[in-house]
Amino acid sequence: MEIMKFLGDLPGLGPIPKKDWSSASAVTTFFQVGIAAAGLVAVAFIVINAIQMATSNGDPGKVKKAREGILYSVIGLIIVIMAEAIIFFVSSNVE
Numbered sequence: 003m004e005i006m007k008f009l010g011d012l013p014g015l016g017p018i019p020k021k022d023w024s025s026a027s028a029v030t031t032f033f034q035v036g037i038a039a040a041g042l043v044a045v046a047f048i049v050i051n052a053i054q055m056a057t058s059n060g061d062p063g064k065v066k067k068a069r070e071g072i073l074y075s076v077i078g079l080i081i082v083i084m085a086e087a088i089i090f091f092v093s094s095n096v097e
Contacts, residue, residue, distance in 0.1 A: 030093040033089050034086075037085055037086050040082045041079060041083075044076075044079040045079070047075040048075045048079075050071075051075065054068040055068035055072070
């Protein structure tokens with residue numbers, strides 16, 4: 003499958019073993035890549051909002067906006083971690 007060859011070239015995934023891929027393992031790999039990307043985006047938004055908070059010069063509006071951005075990013079990161087746990091649980095019981 004071409005998608006498996008592409009996923010094997012992505013950094014952090016390591017070499018994908020040569021074997022016959024079941025649809026469950028292909029779907030699991032696809033979701034793991036998506037979850038990793040979502041986690042990176044959430045962490046990036048936390049950093050961006052922290053920088054905005056640090057450079058707000060005490061402006062209450064900017065501080066509030068940055069604080070809300072950090073809160074929403076942390077909530078998103080928690081959702082991503084829970085999704086990873088659900089996918090791990092389902093994939094270990096399906097195969």
